[in-house]
Amino acid sequence: MTPMDTPTPQQAACLQSMFDHFNGELFNGTLDRHSVILCWTHAHQVKAGYYYPNRWTDDGGNALAELSINARCMRERTVTELSSYMVHEMIHMEQHTAGTAGRPGYHNAGFIERAQRLGF
Template identity: 30%
Template structure:
């Protein structure tokens, strides 16, 4: 399976009808260009990481949970024929200001929830148990409440990071080599997400010594110059945000809250407090 490296969003330019409608307009195919690659991505992950064991789902883009990357909802949809479908939602607020690798991790993370809902024993709503952590490791992702090495692998809110040399990174390498990308980005991500992305300047996860240039680039956010060229900016409809508290976590998992940009060191473990990563909101609804 291959992906077009340069997606052409233009159907026609300068289209003119008999009554003058659409003169000089550019028609786009944004819906298939956005959802088509995501559906193919799900299929590739299903085949390569889950052995084709997942039945499919309805992929959606949801902004309602600003601080989450996505969620899984069991049997959320039903067809007129009475067939149920699970939902996996991704938050487009993050696409422009966080690395592409984060979006790929989010989809895989939620697919693990789907796998566990079908073949395992999920924890209580919102809780990530040891079985979930084991299933994540099997596909090449390490569960971590901080999104970094040393974090707790069980708990309510959970992030993750790729295991160097693991199956997830191997599959992603092939995807990137085939030209996969997310073609469309939200131009106006919320101010809070832009600020958090700017504050979270920790080095990307260890991708292994053999990581390709494409994989390394996918682990980095777009540059400020690139975002400016794409007209991406903090949501102009939102008033300038007043100073708010940011959550910081140290190596021994102690949390503090303070203004953005503070420098603090833990008196117990001696490590620096770093801005906590957003977590992946998880099973929204596990009703059978």
């Protein structure tokens, strides 16, 4: 059994693959994959996912964000819906990176405009 045959790296690879795909197709590769930790959450108060800037730090003291998708969604939602949750949180990441993010937990006009341009 190779390490990729176990559930943890398989799930991590799935999240990274989704992020990389949408980053290339929708965000022109502008989101830094090295500045975000992708994970699943079981937090009951989270509906579909969240983006939390500056949640972690790397060994060099650089801030890392957390982008998390609710694991419940894997059983209850389609791949299309899971993908839309990922893109939703990536818009939050894009806004934070560009310095245009609104208050935490809210969608400002720029977020709504960007989501509409992406077809949401």
